[in-house]
Amino acid sequence: DRLVAAVRGHLSASGRPPRGLVLLQDIASGQSILFAPRLPAEYAVWMGEIKPLSYFKDTYKVDMVFYVDEIAQVVQDRFRDHGKPLLFLLHGKNTDSGNFSKPASFEGMEKFDTDLTTLHPILTECRVIKSDLELAIIQYANDISSEAHIEVMRQARPGMKEYQLESIFLHHVYMYGGCRHCSYTCICATGDNSAVLHYGHAAAPNDRTLNDGDMALMDMGAEYQFYGSDITCSYPINGKFNSSQIIIYNAVLKAHNAVISHMRPGVNYLEMHKLAERAILESLRKEQILQGDVDDMMAQRLGAVFMPHGLGHLLGIDTHDPGGYPEGLERPKEPGLSSLRTTRELKEGMVITVEPGCYFIDTLLTKARDDPISSKFFNWQELEKYKSFGGVRIESDVYVTAQGCRNLTNCPRETWEIEAVMAGAPWPLPASGSTV
Amino acid sequence: DRLVAAVRGHLSASGRPPRGLVLLQDIASGQSILFAPRLPAEYAVWMGEIKPLSYFKDTYKVDMVFYVDEIAQVVQDRFRDHGKPLLFLLHGKNTDSGNFSKPASFEGMEKFDTDLTTLHPILTECRVIKSDLELAIIQYANDISSEAHIEVMRQARPGMKEYQLESIFLHHVYMYGGCRHCSYTCICATGDNSAVLHYGHAAAPNDRTLNDGDMALMDMGAEYQFYGSDITCSYPINGKFNSSQIIIYNAVLKAHNAVISHMRPGVNYLEMHKLAERAILESLRKEQILQGDVDDMMAQRLGAVFMPHGLGHLLGIDTHDPGGYPEGLERPKEPGLSSLRTTRELKEGMVITVEPGCYFIDTLLTKARDDPISSKFFNWQELEKYKSFGGVRIESDVYVTAQGCRNLTNCPRETWEIEAVMAGAPWPLPASGSTV
Ligand SMILES: [Mn+2]
């Protein structure tokens, strides 16, 4: 007959998170108690005004507020009549990294019973289904990021540096959207760099010069009020697709559109991944880059040679939001599928990325060539043409509705749309010009 | 009769630092051995080309290169004939934070003797005196940051947001200077925010609207190839100093210029701090904001009411570079002086910031008013006028030469220079216009 309570560290509900807040939720009554750090007088000189407790009560819309150093006393006083209180703490495994979140702790915590396993799956599931307010913020991050992508494609020219495209993006989302941070390090890959999936990190910092004839793969997304966006646009630096660029681009676009047209509650994301793989393999076969039966290619997992990453992932406060593999759902082991960050059935309210890609990656192609069973599916002579092509990725953020889904991203996707926008046309294209 | 060797973690000499490099320097022979991480084949797919060992040898200009997992074996083989090798590891206290650097470690290290105390003060002292190449990089970071500050002051207008000024700065140094990072979080403080010394952090994220009549205090510096710059410009948002803004600005400028004109090898930085305090107190007395004898004010430490931070700090790879308090030099305890990050004598080759400021900080003024001895120095009626003034800081990065010093920062500093540049004049001002 005990009362139970939940404690979290570093919760924040506004753009100005003071460090060290702790939230306690009285599960029996539903009341929330926030504990704020007690700051030294010097804080006012270096960091700014010390806010009264009432500020935290109003800002975070909680029922009560105290100082962090009062937690043990408050909990004891409040639950004294109900035996030893049980604290549910947030401590769970990140299914991508394998790391664990650090549970909240405070002085005097040893006086209470704690539970490290119950809270994490519950809160994770709360994060999987987005509220209307969460959706509105993610839509905002998508709107400003879509705009910024268009600004970048309009300014891209041979002779520029990849990092200049990054700078244009960052400036647009901050200057005009108030987004101080991006959800992840910008990937501004051109030429063969676009076949490096996580290009742009400190050891490969977007420092190549853009060449006439290069494809660009721009994976960039702004964050707003802690919620992210994750968008990839691929296009030719010189503004005009050549024939092999059209082939690969349209193979990926077909996969992207096929997935979005199938998405609705109840659909399994592993099936969507395979749908994308199949669409790409079929296109490559049609262009005689591959040969043989597509079902056989699927059985041989050839999709993973061209798309070694997963089709997409849940998106929210984290770019790779948690909840992809709840208890009981196992990550697949097969090539390509093992990179998928969720194999869940879609549910209304999820926001998930759709990001098929087709890349020409030396190490993976060499491996396929060395394997006698895989090798026979490839037209190696035709593949020669794509040796330094790099890759194409098209990524949108998609909200699952009751009946289907809604694409939150708004960038030109058809090759003629991209060419028109890069040549200076407004976006969206005027109605009369949309089928040029 | 042992050979000795030095090991460091995370050393880097280029803009593309792979993680986990370890450098070993054979102190007897002077030869350097670099150990690079052995990367899994998957690295090529996600992160990019796996570089051969020869790449590291060429890039880092070392004598030998091996893999990190070979360290123990290489050390053992190499120094077998000289007894048990002694490894000097980098482990030292940061005199600002009190934190310790984490020494390098590797498998099999327990086979060697280690020394945690010798290396840190030696390497720290190497960092205090800049080489010509280091100086050239710091000059570059200063050049592009000075330019960016000017761009910001030209674009600043009432109605904009503080973060838009930040965005203009960040974009300029990245787009035109290739500086992906800043040395520290941008402080874009306007109005009374400019009296919050470390404004701009996550809980006060440069989100105020700029008003006509506000002063701006812009503390921003780009980083290039790991070396930083640290520059503050203060000016009126509307482009025209009013009378009280001129008074406070010129008080700080006088301190800034007095310090730079006195800096040369052998001069103690504590004395420079006091020189700046005295210059500010004299100006405030002349304007009848203060009253009484300036020597008495100095004895009463009144300078710290208006400038609670230190005059400056060593600058290099860290914005607050180490070496400010070598063994034997104690940090002062008195108000204001205790914030000083070094009280060393200047030496040729040091790069140090000169950043006097004058702020009207409620909590500090209230404290001074409540103290009967301090209180009588203030003309409280006159001070009323500055209630929501905020503050002024002028910060330059200065290189100590054999005979004096050289200012690496190149921003308009005189009030008429600032007004001219904000009105669109080129910088430097044309010769004929320089005394308008
Ligand atoms: Mn993604």
Ligand SMILES: [Mn+2]
């Ligand atoms: Mn500084």
